Amino acid sequence: MTELPGEIAILVQQVTGESGIGPQTRLDGDLLLDSIELAALSRLLQERYGEEADLLRHVASLDIDEIINLSVAGVARFVEEREQR
């Protein structure tokens, strides 16, 4: 599963058009992803990893600091945990 953060970085790049995205890049804290971009990313994740990879629902369960600090690696962990269930 080590390549998962890289796959997700590519999806984030697709949604934002930003370059230089790595595992530590934060969606809100660094990229200032807006609600439309977050929804688009959530859709891409679900298309690729299944309905369970509902990022919007995951973000809705987080507190303010967790949302600010949610990184590409954090999204990868979320997707991985979904897949293992």
Added chain:
Amino acid sequence: MSRFLFVSLPLTGHVNPMAAVAHALTDRGHEVAWAGSEAFLRPLIGAGHPIYQIPLRAHRGQRERGLEATKSRWEGYIVPHAKVTQKGIEAGVSGFSPDVLVVDQHAVAGAVVAHKNGLTWASIAPTTMELTRPFAALPKVEAWIQEKLAAIWTTGGMPGSPPHDLRFSPHLLIAFTSTTLTGSAPLPENTKLVGPAITERPKDPAFPWDWIDPRRQLVLVTVGTLSMDLAESFYGKVVEALKPMNVQAIVVAPDGVIPDPPEHVLVRSRVPVLELMPRLSVVVSHGGLNTVCEALWHGVPLIIAPIKGDQPINAEQVAAAGAGVRVSFDRVSSGQLHDTLLKVLTDPAYRAAAQRVSDSFADAGGAAAAAVHLEQLASQQNED
């Protein structure tokens, strides 16, 4: 005749619509006083109304964006502001004996003082930040805000926890927008949407009106005074997008930020926005509520690149109403901006939708309607 004490924040965009309402109340024979800083408020509200002094805690231009901005708005501003201003507001209540407190949604100490003294009060929403509860989909963020409100309540010397969300008066909530813009967003039952309360501003005799060519479409680009430091790359893209177009454009930007603009682009650090509005074909903006409402008031469509605060909400609302297009402030390309400008300038649907919003604003009644709602609230209170 009733007495109204206005409790504001030292933010021009918040005070301007409240001042329009305050003057409308004076015109109807009521008495108005303010709790605020003389140095900040006086130039905005004019000579007539007494001010009960509260310390000026200036709002430094927020550098944070995203949810960091939400955090710093509450922890760095709203909570400490409530703490340092409560005493001054209480002095205003005992000195002026108001029938009604009129409180900015972010001046939470006003709500606490109203409860403490058993006074009727109205909430004012000068921005759309709190109006439609943008964090409803993030329950833990909403709960975190409620914690901050509870802390203000306790620090203010009140027992237990707040009886309701202190951003929303149980008596009356006035907001300067209309349902054509807020759409289906749920609002509290006691909400009155009065449309923009636009105030006259000083004329600008130095503006080069001769430069404007009446045969060409005119574009205004203005991304607000708080965000100039963020705007440099955005201006570059806008100018690039405008270069091949047969229009004229006025860009509000500080001196030197746009070197060598093309001849059909005029760069000025200040422009008479309200006077220009009737001549404009489109406004490119960051989506501050004042600019959005002033453009729509004149039936001018918008391209909005929101930066922070309530701007993404305003951008969404304008796009949903069909009166403009939302683009990404950070990520839009000059090519996309060019195409978007062409689309909004050539498709009459945008202007028609902006005109529909304009009509809804006119129906909503503005500052005069807000004054009538406040007057009714005061007279109900006197009957009780």
